[in-house]
Amino acid sequence: MIDSHCHIDLEAFDLDRDEVLQSAFKAGITRLLVLGLSNSRFNKLLKLKAQYQQLDIALGLHPYFLVEQGHSRTQAMFDQFLRLAEQYQTQYIAFGEMGLDGSLPLNMDYQRQVLEFQLSVATQFRKPIVLHHRQSHNQLISVLKSNNFDGGGIIHAFSGSYHEALTYIDMGFLIGVGGTITYPRAIKTRNTIQKLPLDKLVLETDSPDMPINGYQGQRNEPSQLKHVINSLSELKSELKDEVIKQTTKNYLSLFGLSEN
Numbered sequence: 196m197i198d199s200h201c202h203i204d205l206e207a208f209d210l211d212r213d214e215v216l217q218s219a220f221k222a223g224i225t226r227l228l229v230l231g232l233s234n235s236r237f238n239k240l241l242k243l244k245a246q247y248q249q250l251d252i253a254l255g256l257h258p259y260f261l262v263e264q265g266h267s268r269t270q271a272m273f274d275q276f277l278r279l280a281e282q283y284q285t286q287y288i289a290f291g292e293m294g295l296d297g298s299l300p301l302n303m304d305y306q307r308q309v310l311e312f313q314l315s316v317a318t319q320f321r322k323p324i325v326l327h328h329r330q331s332h333n334q335l336i337s338v339l340k341s342n343n344f345d346g347g348g349i350i351h352a353f354s355g356s357y358h359e360a361l362t363y364i365d366m367g368f369l370i371g372v373g374g375t376i377t378y379p380r381a382i383k384t385r386n387t388i389q390k391l392p393l394d395k396l397v398l399e400t401d402s403p404d405m406p407i408n409g410y411q412g413q414r415n416e417p418s419q420l421k422h423v424i425n426s427l428s429e430l431k432s433e434l435k436d437e438v439i440k441q442t443t444k445n446y447l448s449l450f451g452l453s454e455n
């Protein structure tokens with residue numbers, strides 16, 4: 196089973212990262228994708244990848260880690276991003292986490308500028324992207340369309356309507372299924388996921404965020420992925436083994452990887 200979205204690099208894991216990863220491996224997790232957050236944080240991902248062969252990494256500028264800056268500083272950030280993209284293209288498998296977040300006090304035009312830059316780099320380097328959304332489906336879909344982005348990727352922590360999910364799937368995206376579906380009150384997202392084909396879904400924890408139902412207030416960990424699998428298996432009336440097998444296959448084929 197694969198955790199397609201986690202932030203194991205964050206300070207929340209500095210004291211016990213190895214234990215957390217070992218318990219994830221013991222729980223049957225064979226790969227984890229650690230998302231990029233900023234240029235300066237990418238170095239830590241390279242180091243972690245060198246330490247653990249099960250880790251996949253991505254290069255990205257996450258809206259949470261952006262500060263609106265003037266033209267020349269923004270250009271310097273883009274230049275550095277391009278240098279990293281070029282230099283480490285055999286190391287990372289995707290671009291992201293990138294996106295639009297309507298809950299942040301950060302100018303939406305600025306967020307859009309940074310997103311469009313990353314879409315162009317992803318197209319140039321031919322790698323899928325991992326998208327972050329929050330109160331932003333309409334804008335996100337319009338940015339993808341107006342930029343003619345067709346490189347595919349994952350919509351991380353999808354919550355939304357069936358129609359929105361199908362729009363992303365039509366554009367070549369897989370839908371990231373996380374802890375949200377473990378909450379009975381998440382009716383809309385649970386109904387959406389139930390109707391989507393299993394061959395368009397990938398699993399994720401978003402550790403240390405997005406706690407599983409019953410574990411609110413605690414740090415989330417990749418080993419908790421089993422709860423997402425249980426809920427998905429129930430929702431779709433599929434055996435857990437089938438859920439694991441198909442979502443693993445979806446992840447590997449998106450990124451052109453083979454099972455190791």
Ligand SMILES: [Zn+2]
Binds near residue numbers: 200201351
């Ligand atoms: Zn994330």
